[in-house]
Amino acid sequence: MRNMKKQMKIVLQMVSGYGGEFKTWRLPKAKEDVYTDMDFYVEMAQLAEKGKLHALFMADTPALVNDLTHDTPMHSMDPLIAMTSVARATKHIGLVGTFSTTFNEPYNLARHLKALDVISHGRVGWNAVTTSTPATAANFGTQLKSTQERYGRAHEMIEAVQGLWGSWEKGAYIHDKQAGQFADMSQIKPLNYQGDYIQTKGPLPIPPSEQGQPPIFQAGPSPEGIRLAGRFASGVYANPFTIEEAREYRNILRESAIAHGRSADDINVFTGFMFTIADSKEEALARRRAVLEFDKEELAHRLSYLGAMVGLNFQGIDPYQPLPDSWLKLARTNPHDPRSPHALEVLKEGYSPVDTLAHGVINYHPVVVGTAKDVADFLQEWFEAGATDGFSIVPDLAHDGVRAFVEQVVPILQERGLFHKDYEGSTLREHLGVPYQYGI
Structure with missing residues (x-):
């Protein structure tokens, strides 16, 4: 019988392949060129899948945002390429990528993500962010828009993308050799979306995946971000530093979901967390x-x-x-x-x-520096306090940090009944425990 006790969900942040500390690439155990080595990404993804982690998360800003003289990049070369590389070498783990609602067009993005969702058999998620870096705006030959305009466009962008995803209806893919009918064109209809910021016709000629379409993720605690999450998000990335702060933010997000006619449980909050694991704290x-x-x-x-x-x-x-x-x-x-x-x-x-x-006291996430038990104790305390639904974990160095977490921390969490022993299904929506969705 399946364990009915609520269990935490865990995703692995891939960063640029090295880890969350940008100088660990110089450690003896590190491979210095993994930024351009998709085989290493695949290796880490397969290891995370072995540990039954729910998804990989690939953050992104389409600009150079840190000095690379001594530090590794903050992001992969391209999240879509990295996700595609991993999709063909894994079977269960989810693949969540960050793609801007401001610096993309709905048709291209809908096509990329839905095609990847189909070839991965329903394992893709979209972290929809508005992007507020001036360097990114400059890369696209424009100026940063106001918060109101960026979030107005974000709502329309997600609507339009989801509308395009649903424009090939579920029964349209017939591919009947005997009858000679490939598709039912009466079920493949233009979207004709007309918003204040977004216009797109469609249809998008791609059938649904096993999960229908990718779930939406969101990051950002502003009032506008909370409204966007309440309306659309199945997952939210959060960066609180205390249990009290985390619990308050999670409750606000759950209230936002209810205000938008959804169940509070439709949103999974993933708290950012960094770690260094060794045989002793010293x-x-x-x-x-x-x-x-x-x-x-x-x-x-x-x-x-x-x-x-x-x-x-x-x-x-x-x-x-x-x-x-x-x-x-x-x-x-x-x-x-x-x-x-x-x-x-x-x-x-x-x-x-x-x-x-x-100890990581000035890092941008809570940090645990110690043994595998220390890490497990921290995760358990936050989870059982109702501060989060799960964690977005970041090892200091991926090369040995991912393996240490999978082989040392995961068994402790499983023994305590806090983490599942196998995937609940085959799609990302099943991993997250959120409803099937197709279209807007």
């Missing part, structure tokens, strides 16, 4: 210290940033030694930075400023 911290040491100038900048977070100036002290009690008594959390309380807590535990940075 070994894991040593690895992260080694990464910090690759760039002394950046380390100095991070120490200054950490000092500002807790109201201290670290100039003139040895950052490799714990702070004296007299300093810790002067430290104060920054009310405008949700990471600040955790940073001060680690300093008060007796860790040096450098070791505190090694």
Whole structure:
């Protein structure tokens, strides 16, 4: 009998193939050229599938958004190409890619994603984002639009794409040799979508996949993003730093789904989470210290940033030694930075400023540095607190981090009844537990 206890869902962020820390490519275990190695992407995807992870997630911004002098890119060369490479080498794991609603046209995007959904047998998802980087606008020869216009277009873009997906009706694909009829043209109809920002005729000549069409994902906690998620999203990527913050955001999203006539359970919240796994916490911290040491100038900048977070100036002290009690008594959390309380807590535990940075206290996700059990304990605490439906996990280094999670953390979660032992079906919608959908 299937375990009826609610279980967490887990997706793996692929980043650029290296991991979530952009200097780990220099570690001895890293393969330095995986940015251009789709075989490595496939290897990581197959390993994630072995661990029954629900999906791979490929973030993207169609622009160069970080300095590559010393750091690896933040994204793959092209998410569609990476997803296609992985689709043909896997059978179960979902494939979610980020594609802009601002810098794409509905027909091209609908065609790409639906074709990939068909060839993957219903495993594709679309992370629909409005994109707000000036560099991206410049790449497309335009200026950034206002928030109102970007989100107005986003609603129409998703409507138009879903309308195109449904323009080949479910019974239209006949391919009957004896009768000589390939398709029923009365069931393949133009969409003729006319919006304020989007116009497209259609139809799109592609039949449905096993899940009908890709589910929508969303990222971004703004009021406009919450409305977009409530209307369309089956998955939302979130970046809270505390359980309380995460629980509040999840409740807001569930309320938004209900306000748009949907079930609260139609939205799965995936909390971003980074980790470094080793046989001991000290070994894991040593690895992260080694990464910090690759760039002394950046380390100095991070120490200054950490000092500002807790109201201290670290100039003139040895950052490799714990702070004296007299300093810790002067430290104060920054009310405008949700990471600040955790940073001060680690300093008060007796860790040096450098070791505190090694704990990941200024990362853009919560970070666990320690053993597989430490990671499992963190995931369990957040999940059982009702803070999230699952996690979007990011290893510091993919080369050994994905394997460590699959072979060490997943069994612990399964033993505790918190994570499934096999896929619930064959499509991404089945993995997510959300309804079949076809068309708008």
